[in-house]
Amino acid sequence: MVSRPARPAASSAFAAARLRLFTATWLSYAGFYFCRKVFGVVKGPLKAALQLDDLGVSHLFTAYLASYMLGQFATAWLGRRVHSRTLLLAGMSLSCAANFALGTILGLGARGYLLALLAMVIQGAAQATGWSANVALLTNWTQRAERGRVMAIWGTCYQIGAVAAKW
Secondary structure, three states: OOOOOOOOOOOHHHHHHHHHHHHHHHHHHHHHHHHHHHHHHOHHHHHHHHOOOHHHHHHHHHHHHHHHHHHHHHHHHHHOOOOHHHHHHHHHHHHHHHHHHHHHHHHHHHHHHHHHHHHHHHHHHHHOOHHHHHHHHHHHOOOHHHHHHHHHHHOHHHHHHHHHHOO
């Protein structure tokens, strides 16, 4: 029988800090997914409020997706220059602001289309910060041997965030 070397017991303060970090990043990414998935639910009201046809709505979502894609590259570059917490906080703040702005813009009717397009571009760029910043924070606080188990549990956040957005 091969014996494993004893793992040093983590202090209770360290364990509590790890649990807080796990919870905070779980809620953060669930929130990102909540903000991301809600657009699919509000296509009808978007169409009506901005007086758009299907093509006009598709332009909003295409702008979001293109910005998200480019934001992934920018986030990879920024992730090496800016601390993960800072990047994550900026992304979460921008995502919330873009959601709030889009809701406010809908009251403008057809005149708000270009502002809605801008809000969707900002939303895409902000959403791109979520995954890499959260995972970077988690990897700093977990041992290599436990990451698979931790990430399996943590990975439930995007599923629950997506389901919550559709309620």
